[in-house]
Amino acid sequence: MKLFKETFYEQLKVLSSIQGPPGQEAPVVKTLVDWFKPYADHVEVDHIGNVYAYLNGKKPGPTLMVSAHSDEIGCVIRDIDDKGFLRIERTGGVIESLLIGRKVNVNGHFGVVGVKAGHLQTPEERKRIPSIYELYVDVGASSRNEVYEMGIQIGDPITYISELEQFTNKDLICGKAIDNRSCCVLLLELFKSFSEREFSGTLVGVIAVQEEVGLRGAKIASYKINPDFALVLDTIPCADTPDSLGSGYPIGIGKGPVIPALAGGSVRGHLMSPQMKKLLIDYSNKLAIPYQVAVMTGATTDAAAIHLEREGVKAGAITFARRYSHSPVEVADLNDFEKGLILLQGMISDLENWGELNFI
Template identity: 75%
Template sequence: MFKTEFLHQLKELASIQGTPGQEMNVVKALVEGFKPHADKVEVDKMGNVYSYLEGNKPGPTTMVSAHSDEIGCVVQDIDDNGFIRIEKTGGVLEALLVGRKVNVNGHFGVVGVKAGHLQTPEERKKQPELNELYVDVGVRSSEEVAEMGIKIGDPITYISDIEQFSNEDLICGKAIDNRSCCVLLIELFKALEKREFSGTLVGVVTVQEEVGLRGAKVATYKINPDVAFVIDTIPCADTPDSIGTLPVGIGKGPVIPALAGSSVRGNIMAPQIKELIIDHAEKANIPYQLAALPGATSDVSAVHLEREGVVAGAITFPRRYSHSPVEVADLNDFEKGLVLLKSLINDNDNWGDLDFV
C-alpha cells in the first residue's frame, strides 16, 4: 500500500517544474498535500513550507525537512533566430544536456546537438561547453519566442517522467532528488496521526537547496528546533563505473552520512545523533548504510549552524545517476525510511538528555 501511494504522489510531484527560486507550483501542490494531515500549514516569503503537528504531551520542537527544488537551467539569452542560450541553476552536467527534451517554462524544447556528419574529429572527442549549448523551441525568431511568453530568467528542466522497471520496486526519472523526500514527509505526517509523540513536529520543505542551502538557513532560524532531521537523496556507487568508491547502493536501506561535504560547507554528524539514528534502526530491524561523502552535502550543513547551533542529523536515500534525467531509486529504501523516522519521532521524550559535553 505504501509503495503504491508513494509512487502515485511522486509521479505527480516530480512532473511539476520547480528549479531553485522558482518552486512556486511545487509549493502549491505541497501545501495541499500537507493540509489534511497537519494542524497548520504556512509558507514564508522565500517559499519554504511549514507544517505543524502537535504531540499528545509537552516536549521538544522537532524539525524534519526536505527540499523542493530540482536542478535545472534558466534562459540566459535569446538570439535573433529564436535559439535560447542557457545558464545552470544547480549541479547540471553539460554532457547530460545534449540532445535532451526540455520544458522551457511550460513549452516543449530540445537541447540542440550538432549532427555527427558535420562534426570534426576533434569535436567528436569532447563534450560541448555550456556556452556552446542552446535550446530549440521550434520557432524562427526572437519575436516568436516572446509571443510564447518565454523571457530571460525562465526555468528549463528535463522532460523525464517517473517510470518503473520490470522490477517494480525500482523507479527512474527526473527530480527523484528530492521530490521523493517531500512525499516521504507527507507520509510521515499521515503515519503520526495518532500523535503518540511529545512536543511539536514541524515538517519543513525548503527552497533553493541546489544553489547553496538557502531556504534551510531561513527555515531553521524561524523554527529554532531542539532537534532536526534532514531527509534527502544521496549518490551511490553500485554501478560498474563507480564500484569501490563509496560503500552505498540502492535497496540496502537508508544511508546515515557521518560526514557530508568538505571544507567550510559540510557537516560532520555529531556522534550522539548518529548513534541515536543507528539505535532506532537496529531496534526496528531496519538495514542501514553508513557513509562519509566529502563530495556532496545536504541542508543539514546549513541547519546545524543556525542560532546557537542545532542538534541535527541526516537520513538519506541512495539514488543512481545523480543529477540526471534518469535517477534510479528503490521504493523499499523509502518504506524503511518511513519506519525509521516514525520510530525516532514517537520516542522523542529523552532527546533533551542527549549529552554533548
C-alpha cells in the first residue's frame, strides 16, 4: 500500500496539470467526478460546475459540508490583433511581474507571454512592470485568421505551464495550482479513509468553482446543502521567506495546518466564531497535531461566502501554508496535508459529539 505522501503527490501532479481557471473548470470537474465515484454514495454536478459527493455514516447525525475549490488563477483572451498576437485579461489574482516571459497554455495550445528584448528597452522601461494591458501572448501564428484556424477564440483560457515537481527534500513540492488542487486531493483522500463509514451523520464533499473571482460556487453550494456545519479546505499565503520575515504574520510551511481566525478585509471576509476556533484547536491538541493560528486580511476562503447563507452556517477553515502564492512556483510541504488529514479524520469520527456550537 502506498504511503499517503506518495499517493497524494501522484494525484496532485495529475490534477494540477489540468487547465481550469475560473468559469472554465470543466476538465478538472470531469476528472474529480471520476475519482470520487468509487468512494461516495452519490456524486452530482450542478449548473455552475460544483461537484457534490455524498457519504452517509453508520448512524444518523449532523450534515457536514467539507469543501475545496477547483479553479486556478489565470487569464482569458480579450483581443486578437491582425498579426496573431493575443491580448489578455486576468481571472483571479494574476500578478503582471510573474507573467512576463512565461510559457502558457492557451486553451490547449502552447504559447509564451512576450517580453520586449532588453536591448530595445529604454532605461525607464527596465525599471517598471508593464500593465497586463500591455502584455501579449505569442502562439506562433502570423495572423488573426491563423489563430482562429488553430481553434483559439476570444474568451478562451490561459494558464501557466508549470509541472509539479519535488525538491531534493521530497516532502516539499513546487508548481502551479497547488492553490487549490492540493485540497481537492485531500478531500478525495478523506473520502477514501471513511470507506467503512465510521462516523455518524452525512458527509458532503464539495468541489466549488470560481473561488478566485468571488467565492461564487461556494455560495451556491452552501445554499443547496444547508449543512449543520461546514469546513473549508484551502491553501493560505505564508511569511517564512527572507522578503516577509518580521511581517507580523508568523505562518510557515511544515508547521502544521493553519486555522485562520480572521481571513479577508473589513467588508468581505470571515471572522471565525470562537466556538468553531476552539473546536479546531481542541481537536488539534487532542490528536497531537501541530497547528498555526492566522490573522490574514489580504486573503480569504470560501468560508466567507458559506457562513452567510440562509440563516447562517457554522463554518470554519483548515488551511495549508504555501509560499509564492498565485505564482507558477507555489511551494508547499506534504507533511502539512498529512497532518490535516489526520485532524479531519479525528474530527469527523467524532462528529456526533460536536454539540450545537451555540452562539451563547
